[in-house]
Amino acid sequence: MNIGEIARRAGVSRSTVSYAISGKRPVSAATVQRINDVIAELGYRPNASARALAEGRTRTLGLVVPPASRRLTDVQLGFVGSVVDAAAAHDLDVLLSPSGGDHDRSFERIVTGRRVDGVILMEILLEDPRVERLSQASLPFVTIGHVEHPGASWWVDVDYGALITRCVHHLADLGHEEVVLVNRSAELVAAGYGPALRSATGFLEATAARGLTARTVCCADDAAAGLACFEEIRTQWPSVTAAVTINEAALPGVQRALHRAGLEVPRDFSLTGVIAERLAEDFHPPLTAADVPAVELGRLAVDLLLAQIADGDAAPRHALLEPPISLRSSTGARPRHV
Template sequence: MNIGEIARRAGVSRSTVSYALTGNRPVSDATRQRIQAVIDELDYRPNAAARALKEGRTRTLGLVIPPASRRLTDMQLGFVATVVEAAAGADFDVLLSPSGGDHDRSFERIVTGRRVDGVILMEIRLEDDRVSRLQRSGLPFVTIGRTRDAADMWSVDIDYTVLVSRCVHHLADLGHRHIALINRSAELVAAGYGPGHRALAGFTEAIAERGVAGLDVCCDDDAPAGEACIERLRAGHPEITALVTVNEAALPGIQRGLERAGLHVPRDFSVAGVAARHWAEDFRPPMTAADVPTHDMGAQAVNLLLEQLTTPTAHPRHLLHTPPISLRASTGPAPRPGI
C-alpha cells in the first residue's frame, strides 16, 4: 500500500495524506482520523509516519545548535551526542537545526512546521529571542543553559558563578595574589552568552572577597587563541601567577603558551577551571577543575522534555549542577618573589 492507495480509499488527495503523515501542514482531526482508519483497515505495517499519525506526534525532538559556520566545541559536541543517545533510548529521533546568523528560517521551520514534538535549545543568552519565540509558540522546550530570568522555563545548566568563585578561592588559599580569568570569546560575551557573564560575575565577586588582584580577558574558542592569550598576559601582566578558565577549547594553546614562556606548572604558574573531565585530564599536568557532567546534562534535558510531553501541566523544573572541584596537579602554592 502506498500514499496513492491510502488517498483513494480515504477520499482525499495524495498531498493531504502526505501532510497528515509528515505534519508539514495542518490537517483537520476528522481527516486525520479517516486516513488512520484506512491504514488500520488494511492492516498497514506500522512505521514511524503511521505511528505519528495515530499518536498525533512525530516522535522527533528538535535540537537547536550553533550555526555550522562556527565550529562546535568539544563540550557542545558532547551535548549533541548525549541528547541523540538519550532520545534514541526513548524511541525518539533527533532533528538538528542551526540557529543564529543566516539560519533564522531553519529555526522558524522547527517552531512552526510541526516537524518535532519539542525542542532542546543550546547556547543560551541572558536575553534570548529564540526562547521568547518558543514561549509564544507553545511548543514544549528545554534549554541547556538559562536566560536571565528562567523562572518559567525548563532548564539544565552549570552554576558557573559558584564554580569560578570556588576556583578563585582555591587559588587564593594557595597564596596567589594576582589571578586572571580566561573567558569565552569577546563576540559571545558581547552577545550576552550566559556562561561567560556568570563566570565573570563569580570571578569578580571572589576577587573582591579575597582582596586579590584580578584581570579578566576574552579568548576565542581554539588553541592558537589560547596561546596568544598567554603571550599577552605574560607581556602585559607578568605579576599574574594563576588563571581560571571556562574556555576548554583554548586549553591546548594555554598549555603551549606557558611552556613557551618557560613556566613550570604548578611550580611557577597555576591553572584551574571548569571543563569536561577529559579536557582537564589531558592537560599537562592534569588540571584542577570542576568537571562538567556533559553526559548527565544531555540525558536530563531529554528527560525533562519527555516529562513535558507526557504531563503538559507539570511545573517547570531547573537542574543546576555544581560539581565539586577535582584537585589535580595543575595548582600549587604561589611562587615566592625572586624565586
C-alpha cells in the same frame, strides 16, 4: 505484516488495534491481550511513521545547535551526544538544526513546521530571542543554560558562577595574590552569553572577597587565540601567577604559550577552571577543574522535555548542577620568585 492482518486475526477493527498500540483511547483488557498475543505471534513492530501517526506525534525531538561556522567544543559535543543517546533510549529521533548567523529560517522551520514534538535549545544568552519565540509558539522546549529571568521556562544548567568562585578560593588558599580569568570571546560576552557573564561575576566577587588582584581577558575559541591571549597576559601582567578559564578551545594554545615561556605547571604557574573532563585529563599536567557533566545535562534535558510533552500543564522544572572540583595536578602554591 500490517495492522490490517493483526485486526483480522484478532477479530477486531483496524482502529481498535491502533488504539491498543497507542493507548489514545480505552480498549478492554481482554481485547488488548488478544491483540498483543497476535502481535507476539506475528513478530509485528510498527514502523516509525505508523507509530507516530497512531500517537499523533512526530516521535522526533529538535536540538538547536550553534552554526557550523563555530567549531563545537567538547562540552557542546557532549550535549549533542547525550541528547541523541537519551532520545534513542525512548525510541525517539533527533533533528539537528543550527541557529544564529544566517540560520534564522532553519530555526523558524523547527518552531512552525510541526516536524518535532519539542525542542532542546543550547548556548543560551541572558536575553535570548529564541526562548521568547518558543514561548510564543507554545511548543514544548527545554534550554541547556538559562536566561536571566527564566520565569515559566524549563531548563538545566551548570552553576558557572559558583564553580568559578570555588576555583578562585582554591587558588587563594594556595597563596596566589594576582589571578586572571580567561573568558570566552568578546563577541559572546557582548551578546550576553550566560556562562561567560556569570563566570565573570563569580570571579570578580570571589577575588574581591579574598582581597586578590583580579585581571580578566576575553579570548576567542581556538588554540591560536589561546596562545596570543596568554602571551598578552604575561606581557601586561607579569606578576599574575594563576589563571581560571571556561574557554576549553583555547587551552591547547595556552599550553603552548606556557611551554614557550619556560613555565612549568604548577611550579611556576597554576591553571584551573570549568571544562570537559576529557580535556582536563588530556592536559599536561592533568587540569584541576570542575568537570562539566555534559552527559547528565543532556539526559536531564530530554527527561524534562518528555515530561513537558506528556503534561503540558505541569509546573516548570529546572536543574542547576554544581559538580565538585577534581583536584588533579595543575595547581600549586604561589611561586616564591614572584
